[in-house]
Amino acid sequence: MWHLPPPLALLLLVSSVTQAADHGKAVVLLDPQWVRVLQDDNVTLACQGAYPTGDNSTHWYHNGARISSQAPSYLIQAARVEDSGEYQCQRGLSTRSDSVQLEVQANWLVLQTSKWVFQEGELIRLRCHSWKNKPVYKVTYLQNGKPKQYFHKNSEFHIPEATLSHNGSYFCRGLIGHNNKSSGTVDIIIQDPTAPPSIISLPFPPWHQIAFCLLIGLLFAVDTGLYFFVQRDLQRSVVAKKEYNFKWSRDQDK
Ligand SMILES: *[C@@H]1O[C@H](CO)[C@@H](O)[C@H](O)[C@H]1NC(C)=O
Numbered sequence: 083m084w085h086l087p088p089p090l091a092l093l094l095l096v097s098s099v100t101q102a103a104d105h106g107k108a109v110v111l112l113d114p115q116w117v118r119v120l121q122d123d124n125v126t127l128a129c130q131g132a133y134p135t136g137d138n139s140t141h142w143y144h145n146g147a148r149i150s151s152q153a154p155s156y157l158i159q160a161a162r163v164e165d166s167g168e169y170q171c172q173r174g175l176s177t178r179s180d181s182v183q184l185e186v187q188a189n190w191l192v193l194q195t196s197k198w199v200f201q202e203g204e205l206i207r208l209r210c211h212s213w214k215n216k217p218v219y220k221v222t223y224l225q226n227g228k229p230k231q232y233f234h235k236n237s238e239f240h241i242p243e244a245t246l247s248h249n250g251s252y253f254c255r256g257l258i259g260h261n262n263k264s265s266g267t268v269d270i271i272i273q274d275p276t277a278p279p280s281i282i283s284l285p286f287p288p289w290h291q292i293a294f295c296l297l298i299g300l301l302f303a304v305d306t307g308l309y310f311f312v313q314r315d316l317q318r319s320v321v322a323k324k325e326y327n328f329k330w331s332r333d334q335d336k
């Protein structure tokens with residue numbers, strides 16, 4: 083390493099560090115995809131992330147606290163309201179995932195969605211789901227209190243390409259047996275990708291990345307400085323040696 087010129091040594095250092103960072107963040111995937119479920123539903127959380135052979139342990143977090151499961155997927159069987167909250171996972175070399183919000187409701191009906199914020203042009207799937215999948219009839223999906231879609235037999239309501247007009251508050255209602263039931267409301271936000279990004283959505287580099295860049299810059303400066311210092315010293319001693327040899331041979335000639 084010390085025989086390499088500083089830029090090459092630095093390049094090797096940076097590439098080995100970025101290789102480690104390439105494993106990136108783990109990702110929590112919900113199966114089924116719905117971020118809102120009812121009591122007694124089953125939900126599987128899968129952790130996706132790179133890991134080296136031999137180290138396939140997975141760590142799970144619920145509202146920031148470690149849970150005992152170390153399996154690559156975490157099964158919530160017969161969900162309880164207490165299972166609501168934020169889930170994160172970390173696997174092998176990947177860093178801890180962003181959190182995924184799961185909401186468990188005690189209700190007869192829930193309007194299910196895969197996320198709350200959509201970009202214009204995206205498909206929106208809405209599902210009017212009943213407790214223990216009891217049959218629901220005469221289902222209406224409403225946006226801002228206005229009926230949007232009616233199904234005699236319960237079906238998902240799809241909006242193939244979201245526009246800003248689909249932004250709003252949604253719920254569904256229908257008959258379970260002879261009882262008229264309604265879900266809670268879901269606020270769906272449609273973002274215009276051409277609009278200037280808000281402060282919150284600006285990608286802000288995390289502090290450890292800034293610190294890393296500063297450290298690399300510092301190492302580069304020190305490394306380059308050392309290189310030239312050592313080189314100048316070597317040249318000096320070579321010149322001094324030449325001068326000495328020259329002086330010595332002149333002295334011999336006398
Ligand atoms: C959850 O899984 C159990 C066991 O497989 C099953 O009996 C139950 O019906 C499932 N719950 C729902 C709501 O599908």
Ligand SMILES: *[C@@H]1O[C@H](CO)[C@@H](O)[C@H](O)[C@H]1NC(C)=O
Nearest residue numbers: 249250251268269270271272
């Ligand atoms: C979008 O809908 C949400 C929820 O109903 C509402 O709070 C927000 O003001 C709406 N935004 C626009 C631009 O209409």
Ligand SMILES: *[C@@H]1O[C@H](CO)[C@@H](O)[C@H](O)[C@H]1NC(C)=O
Nearest residue numbers: 219220222255256257262263
């Ligand atoms: C249920 O109640 C709502 C509001 O009271 C009513 O408009 C609707 O017709 C009723 N029936 C069904 C099948 O939704």
